[in-house]
Ligand SMILES: O=P(O)(O)OC[C@H]1O[C@H](OP(=O)(O)OP(=O)(O)O)[C@H](O)[C@@H]1O
């Protein structure tokens with residue numbers, strides 16, 4: 695993993711998860727020939743890898759237990775976890791994240807980019823009332839202009855979220871610059887950092903519209 699703090703040119707809260715396995719999953723996702731079932735499966739598997747990376751900085755606490763042989767001190771994740779998929783495409787990462795964090799609570803952030811302006815329009819929000827008690831992981835395969843993620847993080851902070859990390863399959867330079875600057879306290883984990891956006895604010899080379907490819911609404 696390339697940590698933001700290790701490589702010149704990366705914001706220090708951006709982390710590229712570019713091991714061979716995540717690159718392999720990403721190759722499946724980027725290929726236009728990948729049909730919906732395989733796309734969905736690869737997104738789920740990539741989410742497993744990314745969510746493991748995103749727990750690296752999660753607060754832990756010491757717990758006293760007994761092994762079958764002796765008493766010892768172990769480490770456990772300190773706070774309950776709340777996963778927040780950004781609808782729709784974020785749902786494609788939810789099963790993978792829940793496989794590693796099965797006790798997690800799930801909140802929902804419903805946003806859709808306006809096709810003309812690329813601005814996010816909020817249509818559904820459902821978050822736990824006691825959000826300040828949780829460590830929050832935001833799931834969204836695509837970080838393009840950063841508008842949807844910025845709106846999500848602003849909402850989470852209004853609701854009192856403290857520790858927050860985000861996972862993405864593909865991020866674009868302009869969106870990364872924006873969210874890292876606006877939210878220096880949040881860590882962002884992505885399997886790719888693509889250079890640019892096209893005239894419709896789609897990531898290039900990217901993988902197309904993640905929601906459409908996950909749900910077959912092409
Ligand atoms: O960084 P941004 O420029 O805001 O773009 C990224 C957003 O666009 C996509 O959602 P979309 O609006 O296509 O909704 P969908 O998941 O329902 O397809 C994607 O899943 C992100 O939420």
Ligand SMILES: O=c1cc[nH]c(=O)[nH]1
Nearest residue numbers: 838896897902903904
């Ligand atoms: O390239 C992009 C940009 C936004 N949303 C997507 O699904 N893909």
Ligand SMILES: [Mg+2]
Nearest residue numbers: 903904905906
């Ligand atoms: Mg979409």
